[in-house]
Amino acid sequence: MPNSADVLWFKTQFQASIEPRLVGLPFTVDFITAIACQETGHVWSVLRSKRMTTKQVLALCVGDTLDADKGRSAFPKTKSDLLAVPGGAQMFDLAHQALVDMAVHIPGFAAVAKKPNKFCHGFGLFQRDLQFFKTDPDYFLQRRYEHFDDTLDMCLGELKRGLKKLGFQGRSELTTLELCAVAIAYNTGGFNPKKGLQQGHFDGKQFYGQKIFDFIQLAQTVALPGNAPQLAAPAMGLAMMPAPSPVVALGDFFRVDTREGMLRVRSEPKISDPEQANVIGHLPDGHPVRAVTKKAEGGFREVETSLAGALLHGFVSQKFLVAASDVADIPVVAPADSLPGSGVVAVSMPRKPGRITRRTDPAGAHSLNESGQPTRQGASPDELRVELAAIIKWLAVDNPAHKRYQPRDGLTFCNIYCHDYCHLAGAYLPRVWWTSKAAIALAKGQTVEPLIGETIFEVRANDLFRWLREFGPDFGWRQTGTLSKLQQAANQGGIGLIVARRKEDGKSGHIVAVVPETPEFSARRDAAGEVTSPLQSQAGASNFRYGNGKPNWWNGEQFAESAFWVHA
Structure with missing residues (x-):
């Protein structure tokens, strides 16, 4: 998979050629870079390190060797299909040799290149499919795909058709999700808003649309020398989060x-x-x-x-x-990059030396400290998603043996499950917190020892609602305004929460984790593609690793208020 160094090479080689071609179009250099990363990044990211010229790299950007027996449905399904059309024999020889030449440098294609009937179906940096050979044979036979301007022309032509199909023609700007929709239409010929980014070619782990989103964000962290990137690359173990959206209204x-x-x-x-x-x-x-x-x-x-x-x-x-004539602007709160080092700092329940807190223990105030606990340390969205899935699997909230989360005696433990999920993922969400008196002392610079019942207390769901509002931004949390933004943050490997506070303090509020979508489990979306029920993981009256929960549960009449929170 291409990395930031590969993206820098691509922009260095081609950005100057791309920019003038995008005038009047809602596409960006980062979007075109993402298409190139997805289509042939597995090829040129390897070739560029072999001291090849750009011309040589472009000539070897070929791929897709699947025939009908592996699921191909478009022309040509087999060698015989290609040989049956005018110029087909010449095209087969070219397509087979292109495979052989590329496979010399890309080991993954070596075995298939030895088969005499195998040939490439995709040509050029942006992969024009051989199904167009019948209508435009010269593009392939004259090897125009080896020239960047020609392969970019082809790409932009297909993307423009995607714009028209989605009704985006005439737009001067598109959101990242809208760009991904165009890319999915480029890949499949259509787009279904209800499926979100889980559309396009599926490689067994991710869909085409999901990969394009990841690559756009990767490209946005890389800029040519002298320019500032649109996004800052996150530290290891943290997800890439867009900046909070500013207020754009212009009224009173x-x-x-x-x-x-x-x-x-x-x-x-x-x-x-x-x-x-x-x-x-x-x-x-x-x-x-x-x-x-x-x-x-x-x-x-x-x-x-x-x-x-x-x-x-x-x-x-x-x-x-x-x-409010005295107000000239509405400030936008941004979350802190690190935990406070002084003042009201993070706290956890002290434990006696050697004590282990396990999932099989009844719920308590200590955080888990079993050996072999999974963590979140990845450097890419895909790695982070895999790690979060491993945390969910390991916590196994629905396993009856994990007494820590099982409801009993009228009690439920949504707060403890979310604490454990965040704790393993490296995001601070308190299991215990300072009393008001202790917090005042800490704010004055005094030293306070954490003592349960004296200076710290166990945090319930209602307390977490208040803690997030009062302290959340200082500990890396911020609210987000829509379920679509909440789900997308989780899909990038970030932490998402929905928290609802009960009207009656003596009764339980509720908190759930919003987690990355998987090939098996997804959020629910309306006809316009907006998330209506995100993918959730919870402990409570019922425990589940993945589910959508009751629609709009956080707006139940039993709750005084609710909010959506995200953490990188």
Whole structure:
């Protein structure tokens, strides 16, 4: 798989040729780089290190040797299909020799290259398929695919058809997910929003769309000398997270003024039935918002704001807004890159020397410390996803032998499961936390010993809701505003949480982990492709490693408020 050094080579060789060809198109150099990485990166990333010229590398960018017996359905399915059309014999000789020449340098193709009837079906850096030989034989026979401008022309032509198919023609800019949709259409001829990125060729681990997303983000971390990359590459064991979205509304500024409780932000300008069903966020009293529209309609004003890093765009009751002429901007909270080294610092339950806390033990205040615990240390999204899957498998929340998570005596342990998941993944989510008195002392610079019942207490789901809001950003957490963003963060190997606080403090809130989609398990999406039920993993009244849960459960009438959180 191409890495950042390979991407830098590609941009060094071709960015100057790509940029003028993208004028008037919503494509980016990073997107074109991602297509090249996916189509032939396994070839040119090897060849570039062999002191070959760029011309030699381009000539050897060929591949795809699958025939009908391996699932190919397009022309030519077999050698005989190719030989049966005009120029087919010449094309076969060229395609077979191209395979032989490439396989000298790419060991994975050596065995198939020895078979006399095998030949390549894909040609050029962006892999034009041989199914087009019938209508454009000269592209192949004249080896125009060996010239970068020609193979780029072919790629852009196919991508433009994808734009038209998806209704994106005329757009000047596309989101990363929209670019991936175009790439999927480029690969398959169509795109189904309900499937998200799990579309296109499946290699046994990932789909084409998922790989394109990963490669776009990789490309965004690499820039030519003298330029700043769009994204900063994360440290080992951390996922690549986009920066929090800023408020873009241009209307008047207001402040929330309820004098009662939190102000609900709704997805539509009306109170739903049940009342919580269309709530997408809760704003604290005094929080600034910016109007999208000049006037309220039906008592609701469309607004935007940022809350703990989450962009919220929705409708709020006008009667709970007051003009705020002193507000000139709405700040966007960004999570800290490292844990606090002083003041109110991370704390865990002290343990006696030699004590081991196991999954098979009843739930308690200590964190797990079994030997052989899996961790998250990968350097790529794929490695991080594999590691998170290994953590879920190891925790085995649904295993009756793992008493730590099994409900008993009316108690459930969603908070402990999420703590363990985050703990193994290297994201701090407290199992115990400082008392108010201890936190005040720490903030003054005093030394405080963690003593259960004296200076620290066990954290429940309701406590975690409050902790994330008050301390989360200092420990690497931030809110996100939509389920689609939440799921995508998890899909990149990050940590996602949904937390809901009960109206009655004596009753349990709920917290679940939102986890990376797999070939077997996925989020639910609507017809527009927006996530409606993310892929979740939980302990609770029912325990499951992967599931979608009850739709919109976090907006249940038993909960006072809810939020979505992400951690790199």
